[in-house]
Amino acid sequence: MKILSLIYGSVIFIRNKLYDLNILKSKKAEGVEVICIGNVVAGGTGKTPAVQYFVKKYLNEGKKVGILSRGYKGKRKEDLLLVRNDKEILATSAESGDEAYLHALNLKVPVAVSKDRYKGAVYLRDICKVDIIIMDDGFQHRKLKKDRNIILIDATNPFGGNDYLPKGRLRESLESLKRADELIITKSNYINNESLEKIKQKLLKYGKKISVATFSEENFYNMNGEEKELSIVKDKKILIFSSIANPKIFYETVKRLEPSEIEEIKFEDHHLYKPEEINNISEKGKDYDYIVTTEKDIVKINEKIDKLLVLKMGFKIV
Numbered sequence: 383m384k385i386l387s388l389i390y391g392s393v394i395f396i397r398n399k400l401y402d403l404n405i406l407k408s409k410k411a412e413g414v415e416v417i418c419i420g421n422v423v424a425g426g427t428g429k430t431p432a433v434q435y436f437v438k439k440y441l442n443e444g445k446k447v448g449i450l451s452r453g454y455k456g457k458r459k460e461d462l463l464l465v466r467n468d469k470e471i472l473a474t475s476a477e478s479g480d481e482a483y484l485h486a487l488n489l490k491v492p493v494a495v496s497k498d499r500y501k502g503a504v505y506l507r508d509i510c511k512v513d514i515i516i517m518d519d520g521f522q523h524r525k526l527k528k529d530r531n532i533i534l535i536d537a538t539n540p541f542g543g544n545d546y547l548p549k550g551r552l553r554e555s556l557e558s559l560k561r562a563d564e565l566i567i568t569k570s571n572y573i574n575n576e577s578l579e580k581i582k583q584k585l586l587k588y589g590k591k592i593s594v595a596t597f598s599e600e601n602f603y604n605m606n607g608e609e610k611e612l613s614i615v616k617d618k619k620i621l622i623f624s625s626i627a628n629p630k631i632f633y634e635t636v637k638r639l640e641p642s643e644i645e646e647i648k649f650e651d652h653h654l655y656k657p658e659e660i661n662n663i664s665e666k667g668k669d670y671d672y673i674v675t676t677e678k679d680i681v682k683i684n685e686k687i688d689k690l691l692v693l694k695m696g697f698k699i700v
Contacts, residue, residue, distance in 0.1 A: 383549040391546040394522075394554045401524045408527040411503035415514045416450075418528040420521025422558055423542035423551045425627025425651055427534040428568040428597045430481055430678065431697035433518045436532075437489055440514050446491075448512035450502045452519060453479040453495025455652045462501055465493040467510065475681040480652060481518060483681045499526040521561075522553055533562040537569045538631060540581050559588045566699065571596040572631065595699045599635050602674070602691040610691060612639055618671035619643045623663055624679055625653035635693065636674055645670070660685045 400406040419436060421427040433449065440447045453463065456479035465471065465478040466486035475483035478495050486493045492510035496502030499520055506512050521531055542551030559565065565585055570578055578594070585592055602610040620641040624632050629648050636644060647663065649655075664687050667673040673690045675683075680692045 384545075387546040387549040390548070391552075391555070394546070398524075398554065398558065406524070408524050409500050410527040411500060411507055411515075414503065414507040414512060415530075416503055416517055416526065416528045417514065417530045417532065418517040418520050419532050419534065420517075420519055421534045421536070422521065422553055422556060423536060423539060424547060424553050425551070426539070426631065427536040428595075428695075428697055429519055429534060430484060431597065431695055432532075432534055432566070432568065432595070433485065433516050434488055435697045435699070436516050437485075437491060440516075441491070445513045446511065447514050447516060448492040448494065448506040448510050449482070449485050449489070450499060450506060450515050450517045450520075451479065451482040451485070451493070451495045452497055452499070452523075453482050454519075455479050455654070456482065456495060458495075461498065462496040462505060463494065464505070464509075465495055466490075467492055476654070480678050480681050484677055485518070487681065499523050521558075530563045531561060532564045532566060533559060535565055535567045535581065535585065536628070537567050537573045537578060537581060538628070540567070541584070559585070559590065562588070562590050564591045564593065566593045566595050568595045568697070569597045569631065570594045570700070571598060572634065593699050595697055597631070597695060597697055599639070600694045600696045602693055604692070605680075605686060605690055614691070615672055615674070616640045617642050619669070620672055620674055621645050621647070621663070621667050621670040622674045623647035623649070624676050625649035625651060625655075625682075626676055626678055627651045632676060632693070635695070643670075655679075655682055657685060660687065664688065 419429055419433050437447050456477050458477040463473055465473045465482050471486045482493055482495045494502045494506050503515055506515050546552045618641050622636055633646055
């Protein structure tokens with residue numbers, strides 16, 4: 383595993399150097415502002431709610447905003463796909479990938495997915511006529527030049543075990559934070575003040591603006607979209623399931639809502655559910671008061687699950 387991490391790290395280092403020396407070129411999508419919400423540690427930093435936070439911020443300022451995503455694990459015939467326009471959703475979650483589809487459900491703004499982020503940015507600029515593009519992930523995608531790089535640092539795993547993938551969780555060296563414009567420590571409410579201060583001190587050497595954000599539960603909703611109070615699970619037997627990068631945070635969040643019992647089913651990140659898996663969850667759930675999952679998971683489920691609650695999380699800079 384260590385050898386694989388060293389190989390991975392070497393490849394990333396060389397690639398970044400080629401961009402730094404301008405041997406590999408970054409391209410600017412002129413006439414539109416591109417703001418990347420990214421990270422240096424793989425998965426679980428809270429990018430999805432952070433993207434939605436910044437979209438709403440710029441909408442409130444009167445800007446026309448679009449979202450650009452890679453569309454990870456989306457199965458589509460052509461790479462560039464408009465997931466939604468100003469009025470309606472135009473694709474399925476299977477085509478777009480779960481994160482992009484979740485944006486399309488929650489925000490009435492153009493959402494495009496493309497592995498070639500420059501091509502996607504030009505499309506949002508020319509066809510959707512947006513002023514600002516919020517790029518969901520892509521700090522490592524240097525082909526498209528960004529106007530701002532906002533990097534999220536997960537307070538519960540800030541430095542990826544200090545090893546590259548696959549041994550650790552680092553996607554690139556922490557020195558790459560020098561390319562960032564702003565650092566936001568997310569999930570600050572899951573650690574104590576002393577641990578938070580240690581993270582801040584380690585980040586100070588990069589000379590960037592440092593903000594702190596919370597990641598907290600807002601409410602539940604059922605498969606009909608009806609909102610439910612968080613207190614609905616108090617003193618109840620709960621079965622939870624998810625396919626996210628950091629299921630521990632999901633578990634801890636549900637736990638502090640004080641159910642009498644929690645049982646957990648975990649799948650790998652971005653797992654695509656099979657009908658038989660959903661049936662098994664439904665059958666197992668008959669022995670529980672409620673079944674709870676995440677917003678990222680519900681967009682991949684077409685089958686009805688009795689007693690299902692979806693936990694909605696919110697991102698807030700404090």
